[in-house]
Structure formats: C-alpha cells, structure tokens
Amino acid sequence: KQEVTQIPAALSVPEGENLVLNCSFTDSAIYNLQWFRQDPGKGLTSLLLIQSSQREQTSGRLNASLDKSSGRSTLYIAASQPGDSATYLCAVEGNNDMRFGAGTRLTVKP
Amino acid sequence: EAGVAQSPRYKIIEKRQSVAFWCNPISGHATLYWYQQILGQGPKLLIQFQNNGVVDDSQLPKDRFSAERLKGVDSTLKIQPAKLEDSAVYLCASSSGPTNTEAFFGQGTRLTVV
Numbered sequence: 001k002q003e004v005t006q007i008p009a010a011l012s013v014p015e016g017e018n019l020v021l022n023c024s025f026t027d028s029a030i031y032n033l034q035w036f037r038q039d040p041g042k043g044l045t046s047l048l049l050i051q052s053s054q055r056e057q058t059s060g061r062l063n064a065s066l067d068k069s070s071g072r073s074t075l076y077i078a079a080s081q082p083g084d085s086a087t088y089l090c091a092v093e094g095n096n097d098m099r100f101g102a103g104t105r106l107t108v109k110p
Numbered sequence: 111e112a113g114v115a116q117s118p119r120y121k122i123i124e125k126r127q128s129v130a131f132w133c134n135p136i137s138g139h140a141t142l143y144w145y146q147q148i149l150g151q152g153p154k155l156l157i158q159f160q161n162n163g164v165v166d167d168s169q170l171p172k173d174r175f176s177a178e179r180l181k182g183v184d185s186t187l188k189i190q191p192a193k194l195e196d197s198a199v200y201l202c203a204s205s206s207g208p209t210n211t212e213a214f215f216g217q218g219t220r221l222t223v224v
Contacts, residue, residue, distance in 0.1 A: 004152070031210040043114075043201060044153070044215040051210065089152055091213075097166060098143070098213065100152030 002027045002094050006101035013080055014109050021075040021104045023090035028068050035064050035075050036089045038103065044089065048075070080108045112136065114216035116202050122222045128190035131219045135183070135204030141165075143213065144177055144187050145201040153201055159185065160208050192223045 003026045013019050023033070032051050036044040048057045048064040050073070056065040063076040073090060087103040115134040123129050135142050140161050145153035156175065157167040161182035170177070174193070179185040189196055199218040205211040 006152075034213065036215075041220070043116075043217040044203075046212055046214060049212050091152075093209065095209075097158075098155060100145075100154070102150070102152045 002030075002092060002097065002099045004090060004092050004099050004101040006088075006090060006104050008104060009102065010105040010107075012107040012109065015080060015082060017080050017108075018076070018078050019080055019106070021077070021088050021106070023073040023075070023101055025071045025073075025092045025099075027092075027094060028071055029094060030068065031093045033064075033066055033073050034091045034093070034098075035062075035073075036091065038087045038089060040086075047088075077106075080106075082108045082110050084108050114202055114204050114214055116200075116216035116219055118219055119217065120220045120222075122224060123192055125194055125223050126191040128188065129192055129221060130186050130188045131200050131202075131221075133185045133187070133202030133216060135185070135202070136214055139204035139206050139214075140182070141205045141208050141211070142179055142185050143203040143205075144185070145203065147199045147201055147218070149198070156187070158208075165208060189221075192221075194223050197221055197223045 007022045034049045035047040050066040061078040087105045089103045091100045142159045144156045147153040156170045158165040159179040177187045201218045203213045203215045205213045
C-alpha cells in the first residue's frame, strides 16, 4: 500500500526566500506525481505534473523534481511571495489510485 | 473551459440525517473521483468512476456511503445516516483518462455533522 509523506508539516519564511518542500513515497511503481496548492476553504489547484519517465517540471517560479527510484520529489519555490501562502499537497498516482500526502502549510511573511 | 462544479458549498446536518452532494465534471472527462478531506489531512479517495462504471471503491464505507454516476457525466455522493466523524470537505475531481492524466478538482463541499 502506497504511503505518501510530506515534510515539513508547516513552514514559515520571510518574503523573497527560496524554499524547498519535500514529498516521499514508499512504492516506486507510479505513473506520475502531481503537486497541488490548496488555499483555505478552497479546492485543489494543480501546479505541476511529473510523469514517471521525467526528472523535473518547471512553471514560472516553481520547479518540481522526481527521483522515482528513491521515492522522493521536491517542490522548489523561488523568490517566495506572500501570495504563495497556502497548503501544498503532493499526490502519487499508482495503479488505479491517487494517494495524497498530508500537505505542507506554507506561510510567507511580508 | 469550465472547471469541476460542486454543490452545495456548505452543509450542516444533525447526526443520523442524510445528505447528498453533486458534482459536474469537466466536459469530456471520463474519469471522476470523490475524495474525503478531514481537517489537517490530505484527501482520501472514496470512489473512482470510469464513465459510469466503478473502478475503485475500496475505501468507501458502503454501509452508509453510496455514489452513482448516471450516464457517465454528473455524479452524486450520498451519506445515510451521517455520523459526527463524517465532518469533512468532500472533493470531486475529474480527468480525461483513468491513469496518468492531470486531475482537476472542484471547490469542495464542507460538511459539518452536529
């Protein structure tokens, strides 16, 4: 059974800092890994999807990497802004199943 | 392109009552998911449909939860009777295929059982 873990559970940084969020999973037999953003009281917004054959994906100030063999992914956020404050969730898609981590709650202080 | 639509946004019911949630996926998306997200946790898959057939409902508490997707488009999720521990956000998502495609989520329905 796939287990997805996100560390840290919460992170607070000053505006302008570069930061890394971590996601680990126990079963490397995955189709893809997806990073989502969730604002309080809202649904999930897809940020980046990395196919199992890919190493990384970039969108603006976001860069996500995937090391399938070690069961790890990182989400790098450059030059963080207060508007980046949200909960970031990673989800791993395996056989007929997409499993989520518990998320990292990010606060970017002005 | 319209996103995944869910209603209602909020619902408060007493325990032992019944409740239903509705989801309209993105047009053309064959795969539809219902997730339960308890406060402070990641979403947990309840049921996955491919068109109007069930792909996975292994984590659906079938004694009280039911879901259907008539005609392979809209879906409803029902809880009867509700328990206090059912308080959560219920998220609907859709994707164009059953595997290896990007999933898009609705705003969710926040259920409070008192």
